[in-house]
Amino acid sequence: MVEWVLTKASGWVRNGCDNRFLAHPGPSFFQPSRIIRVKFHAIGATMPNLNEGIIRSFPLHLPSPPEQRAIAHILGTLDDKIELNRRMNETLEAIARALFKSWFVDFDPVRAKAEGRDPGLPQPLADLFPARLVDSELGEIPEGWDAGCFGDVIEQLRDNEKPLASPDAIYRHFSIPAFDAGQWPKTESGESIKSQKSRVPPGAVLLSKLNPEIERVWLVDVQRDDRAVCSTEFVVLRPRPPYGRSYAYCLARSPVFRQELEGLVTGTSKSHQRAQAGAILGLSVVRPADPLARAFGRLSEPLLARTLECRRESYTLAALRNALLPKLISGDLRIPGAEGLVARAGA
Numbered sequence: 116m117v118e119w120v121l122t123k124a125s126g127w128v129r130n131g132c133d134n135r136f137l138a139h140p141g142p143s144f145f146q147p148s149r150i151i152r153v154k155f156h157a158i159g160a161t162m163p164n165l166n167e168g169i170i171r172s173f174p175l176h177l178p179s180p181p182e183q184r185a186i187a188h189i190l191g192t193l194d195d196k197i198e199l200n201r202r203m204n205e206t207l208e209a210i211a212r213a214l215f216k217s218w219f220v221d222f223d224p225v226r227a228k229a230e231g232r233d234p235g236l237p238q239p240l241a242d243l244f245p246a247r248l249v250d251s252e253l254g255e256i257p258e259g260w261d262a263g264c265f266g267d268v269i270e271q272l273r274d275n276e277k278p279l280a281s282p283d284a285i286y287r288h289f290s291i292p293a294f295d296a297g298q299w300p301k302t303e304s305g306e307s308i309k310s311q312k313s314r315v316p317p318g319a320v321l322l323s324k325l326n327p328e329i330e331r332v333w334l335v336d337v338q339r340d341d342r343a344v345c346s347t348e349f350v351v352l353r354p355r356p357p358y359g360r361s362y363a364y365c366l367a368r369s370p371v372f373r374q375e376l377e378g379l380v381t382g383t384s385k386s387h388q389r390a391q392a393g394a395i396l397g398l399s400v401v402r403p404a405d406p407l408a409r410a411f412g413r414l415s416e417p418l419l420a421r422t423l424e425c426r427r428e429s430y431t432l433a434a435l436r437n438a439l440l441p442k443l444i445s446g447d448l449r450i451p452g453a454e455g456l457v458a459r460a461g462a
Contacts, residue, residue, distance in 0.1 A: 197436075219366075225257045265398040288344055289321060312344035312347065315344060330368065358412075
């Protein structure tokens, strides 16, 4: 047994305990049985509380120092890969969105050609851009492009489903809380999903109409055999050819579109403001020539497809880490040759 000390300056500390190990096992120490004991030792009738002396008296079993270091190494390696995937996703999305903004918002290649400058693109791609801007109802746009609406680029899918009617079926539930918690749907049985939902097919993009000032645009990862549904607070969108999913996704996340979307809100309650689906489809957009829309898809689709792969891998790694954690801390799963493992890893 070991002694833990709680100080105002440094929180939980213990001499001789590996700091990297401390970063992982905290939740395992506060299992229901231990929480009950904490409540039993709390003092005060009206507002029970703990003091440092009480906390110092709690005995806890810890693995040996070599095992602590090995556990920290294993779990830390998983955490590092998850973090690497997160940063990679940010970079890949930033590249796709920056390309979209340059081509379809700022019209950089068109302006360069109009000024006699090299647009900095391969010649076959540069040839797809016109060499001047013309007036339109949306202001200056590239010659040959159209002023249209969001509904010209995407269509809204309106298929609904009542999961409760199939209580034993397993659904992937794309909800607002699931988006906010890391953009990964919750796997649930039909009997646990009480209200009507919208069906989500492969290749869809979800756009939240609830509180539009919070950007919730979901590039969903749905396979053909998945039974996927989403909250009716999302509008289920599918791009119209020649526009691809990456074009629809980047458009829905572009600053100009977001600003217009925020102007559509109805409702007086700040927490329940919404934009109506019909109004969203009517938002003004600039439509490029078809060959250029297809060219953008060829460049951007692989980038965003990779983000889905990284997200899928991170979910698997997080599940593995969460399954290993209590078993490693409790000693149910031992690490043979723990000291040698860390030494070989250079820890």
